[in-house]
Amino acid sequence: xxxxxxxxxxxxxxxxxxxxxxxxxxxxxxxxxxxxxxxxxxxxxxxxxxxxxxxxxxxxxxxxxxxxxxxxxxxxxxxxxxxxxxxxxxxxxxxxxxxxxxxxxxxxxxxxxxxxxxxxxxxxxxxxxxxxxxxxxxxxxxxxxxxxxxxxxxxxxxxxxxxxxxxxxxxxxxxxxxxxxxxxxxxxxxxxxxxxxxxxxxxxxxxxxxxxxxxxxxxxxxxxxxxxxxxxxxxxxxxxxxxxxxxxxxxxxx
Amino acid sequence: xxxxxxxxxxxxxxxxxxxxxxxxxxxxxxxxxxxxxxxxxxxxxxxxxxxxxxxxxxxxxxxxxxxxxxxxxxxxxxxxxxxxxxxxxxxxxxxxxxxxxxxxxxxxxxxxxxxxxxxxxxxxxxxxxxxxxxxxxxxxxxxxxxxxxxxxxxxxxxxxxxxxxxxxxxxxxxxxxxxxxxxxxxxxxxxxxxxxxxxxxxxxxxxxxxxxxxxxxxxxxxxxxxxxxxxxxxxxxxxxxxxxxxxxxxxxxxxxxxxxxxxxxxxxxxxxxxxxxxxxxxxxxxxxxxxxxxxxxxxxxxxxxxxxxxxxxxxxxxxxxxxxx
Numbered sequence: 001x002x003x004x005x006x007x008x009x010x011x012x013x014x015x016x017x018x019x020x021x022x023x024x025x026x027x028x029x030x031x032x033x034x035x036x037x038x039x040x041x042x043x044x045x046x047x048x049x050x051x052x053x054x055x056x057x058x059x060x061x062x063x064x065x066x067x068x069x070x071x072x073x074x075x076x077x078x079x080x081x082x083x084x085x086x087x088x089x090x091x092x093x094x095x096x097x098x099x100x101x102x103x104x105x106x107x108x109x110x111x112x113x114x115x116x117x118x119x120x121x122x123x124x125x126x127x128x129x130x131x132x133x134x135x136x137x138x139x140x141x142x143x144x145x146x147x148x149x150x151x152x153x154x155x156x157x158x159x160x161x162x163x164x165x166x167x168x169x170x171x172x173x174x175x176x177x178x179x180x181x182x183x184x185x186x187x188x189x190x191x192x193x194x195x196x197x198x199x200x201x202x203x204x205x206x207x208x209x210x211x212x213x214x215x216x217x218x219x220x221x222x223x224x225x226x227x228x229x230x231x232x233x234x235x236x237x238x239x240x241x242x243x244x245x246x247x248x249x250x251x252x253x254x
Numbered sequence: 255x256x257x258x259x260x261x262x263x264x265x266x267x268x269x270x271x272x273x274x275x276x277x278x279x280x281x282x283x284x285x286x287x288x289x290x291x292x293x294x295x296x297x298x299x300x301x302x303x304x305x306x307x308x309x310x311x312x313x314x315x316x317x318x319x320x321x322x323x324x325x326x327x328x329x330x331x332x333x334x335x336x337x338x339x340x341x342x343x344x345x346x347x348x349x350x351x352x353x354x355x356x357x358x359x360x361x362x363x364x365x366x367x368x369x370x371x372x373x374x375x376x377x378x379x380x381x382x383x384x385x386x387x388x389x390x391x392x393x394x395x396x397x398x399x400x401x402x403x404x405x406x407x408x409x410x411x412x413x414x415x416x417x418x419x420x421x422x423x424x425x426x427x428x429x430x431x432x433x434x435x436x437x438x439x440x441x442x443x444x445x446x447x448x449x450x451x452x453x454x455x456x457x458x459x460x461x462x463x464x465x466x467x468x469x470x471x472x473x474x475x476x477x478x479x480x481x482x483x484x485x486x487x488x489x490x491x492x493x494x495x496x497x498x499x500x501x502x503x504x505x506x507x508x509x510x511x512x513x514x515x516x517x518x519x520x521x522x523x524x525x526x527x528x529x530x531x532x533x534x535x536x537x538x539x540x541x542x543x544x545x546x547x548x549x550x551x552x553x554x555x556x557x558x559x560x561x562x563x564x565x566x567x568x569x570x571x572x573x574x575x576x577x578x579x
Contacts, residue, residue: 008356016344085340089401092304093357094329 001102005095009103010110013074017111024115027073031066031119035059035126042184052215052222056126060210061183063116063138064203067146068181070115072174074108075153082161097250101154101243108150109143116142128214137213145206148235151242152202158249182207186221202238205231255318257282257409257441258303263312265298272298274464275312280443280457282408283435287455288445289545295464296445297337300413303443304334317408330358333402333440334411339394341401343387347378350386351401358405372400375437376430392423396430403438410434412444416451428454449545458545460552467552472545479543479551482520485512486527487536494534501530512539 017023035058043054081087090100120138123130130138156169180194181187181203187195198204209231211224218224256279265273273295280286288296301307303314305325313320319327341350351369360368373379376396386394395415402410412431416424432454434440444455452458452472459469468475488494495506495513504515517523520540528535549555 002359004356004359008353011356012342012345012349012353015349019344084343085336085338086342087340088306088334088336089340089354090357091306092329092332092334093354094326094359095357096326 002095002099005093005099006103006106009090009100010107013077013104013107014110017114027066027070027115028118030069031062034065035062035119035122052218053127056128056215057222058184059123059126059128060207060214061181063119063142063210064145064181064183064207065178066116066119067112067142067206068149068174068178068203070112071108071146071149072153072156072169074111075104075150075157076166076169078104078154078157079160079163079165083163098243098247101151101246101250104154105147105150105243105246108153109146112146112150113139113142116146130214134213138210141206141209141213144235144239145203148202148206148239148242151239151246154246155242155249158246177201177203180204186225188225189221202235205234209235256280257317258286258443259313259315260299260303261313263299263302263314264310265295265302265307266310271464273302273309276459276461276464276466278459278466278469280409280441282441283439284456285432285435285442285444285454287452287458288443288461289447289449289452289458289549290445290461291447294461296447296461297413299461300334300411300443300445304332304411305329330405331408332411333405333407333409335395335398335402335413335415337413337417339398341386341394341398344385346383346385347373347389347397348382350397351404354401354404360405368404372403375403376400390423391419392427395419395423395427399431399434403434403440406438407440409441409443410438412442414445414447416446416448424451449549452545460549462549462553468548475545475548476543479516479547481516481518482523482543483514483516483541484520484523484527485514485539485541486531487512488531489534489536494531497531498527502526 035055039055039058039062042058046054048054078087081090117139120135120142156173160169176197180190180198180201182198183203187198187204187208190198205226208224208226209228211218212228212231215223258278258280260279261277263273263276264271276295276299288299290296298307302309303316303321305321305328308322315321316328317331319331321328342353345353348369351373352365355365355369370379370382373382376399378393378397378400381389381393386397389397399410399412399415415431416427419427428451431442431444434442446452455472457469457471458475459466460475461467468478486494491508491511491513495508498504498506498513498515502515504517507514515523520542524538524540528538
């Protein structure tokens with residue numbers, strides 16, 4: 001692996017992220033809308049029976065959503081790079097395809113973790129009392145989930161080469177992944193077919209571990225329902241799988 | 255040993271043959287041109303040499319390295335300026351070049367100096383902190399050439415480097431490109447469909463429908479046409495025409511009241527004509543053969559006609575094929 005190449009791919013993405021203030025602003029605005037407007041609206045319908053108020057229940061889901069959108073957008077920027085030609089500059093360089101994939105996945109991880117942490121910082125306003133260990137645990141989850149989703153986004157991006165495909169990805173992949181992740185409602189209450197789809201979604205496992213970390217004592221419908229071991233294993237395994245697939249797809253030539 | 259060796263290269267996209275069994279060699283330190291209409295197979299060949307495409311069959315070597323099995327060594331030895339811009343418009347000129355320096359693993363200690371040097375060479379040093387989106391077409395192209403030189407490649411590929419530039423930037427860019435082999439010790443492999451531009455080459459391969467139909471120096475290629483075209487207007491075309499045909503044994507044609515003839519050397523032919531015809535000659539015009547005439551002679555069509563006909567659809571179907579696979 002070429003570390004200089006990985007470093008510079010990440011540095012480029014980070015520099016552009018810092019420079020585009022509007023991108024950061026809208027990336028933060030979306031979860032805030034869901035958290036304080038949609039969340040407040042729905043919480044009036046949901047009786048607080050299990051000790052977890054609805055506004056707290058959706059908090060891990062909204063962090064997961066932040067990660068989903070920012071990781072995906074970061075990886076989908078590969079399609080822009082293809083459309084505007086910059087990808088060719090990277091592809092003709094003496095750099096292994098694996099380094100390119102790692103560089104892109106780490107770019108998504110960093111940009112996405114930063115945004116997730118901004119949302120996480122809101123926890124006192126939602127009535128959470130978190131210890132340092134809990135916060136570190138959540139940061140670790142954010143980093144690994146961001147990497148996993150970014151790698152998945154890279155796999156997707158290899159199939160498209162024009163930005164018209166963006167709305168397809170948005171409507172048929174990103175939104176269903178969000179709605180089938182247990183972010184807004186517990187997966188266990190979904191009809192069978194939807195529950196199976198949710199179990200195929202890596203985001204479900206990321207959000208579930210966050211539930212373990214945020215409300216470890218909650219049981220019943222509002223609490224976590226997958227073991228920490230299973231979720232950790234799924235995220236690590238799918239991350240590796242996506243990186244390998246993305247590497248192979250990048251290697252493929254016409 | 256030639257720096258580029260291509261042997262029996264074939265590239266098919268489905269049932270379209272984009273490159274049809276071509277072979278050629280390029281000597282180190284020369285400017286080599288690939289000349290042909292759009293869709294002739296120029297860019298496909300470049301993409302194979304640059305390791306972006308694998309060939310259907312045949313062998314390509316750059317600096318002795320095989321483009322497939324030793325692609326990493328090939329990539330280190332080449333610099334490329336693609337047909338379409340491949341700069342990041344949201345980064346500054348300097349950032350674009352530093353990105354490149356990291357990708358090619360240039361030692362940190364040398365990085366800044368090398369980048370500054372190439373920017374001075376293309377006369378963009380005072381614009382280094384500007385975002386690329388503020389640059390004109392000509393500046394972008396120069397910046398891309400500079401970028402392609404940072405890692406000191408042995409071959410620099412230029413795919414239609416002047417496409418979309420205004421005439422003045424075009425002339426400037428060519429003046430600059432012709433200094434590269436000497437100043438940067440690099441071999442230039444370029445493609446163009448502008449005949450006038452191919453004249454800067456030491457050797458030219460004329461390519462049409464995926465095949466090389468001629469390969470030689472520009473002056474040798476021009477000899478294919480058979481010489482200069484001399485045209486005269488006279489007081490009495492009918493008699494003068496007969497006289498030239500009998501005295502000079504040349505075939506003469508007449509168009510728009512002008513008499514046309516082809517002589518191997520126009521510069522010595524004209525004085526003789528005037529000496530013989532005397533005051534009947536009203537005006538004389540000489541036209542040197544251009545590479546366009548060469549292309550016309552070789553293929554029976556001009557390069558511009560070709561541009562609007564079948565070639566675009568070839569390009570489209572290749573693009574569609576690549577999307578499906």
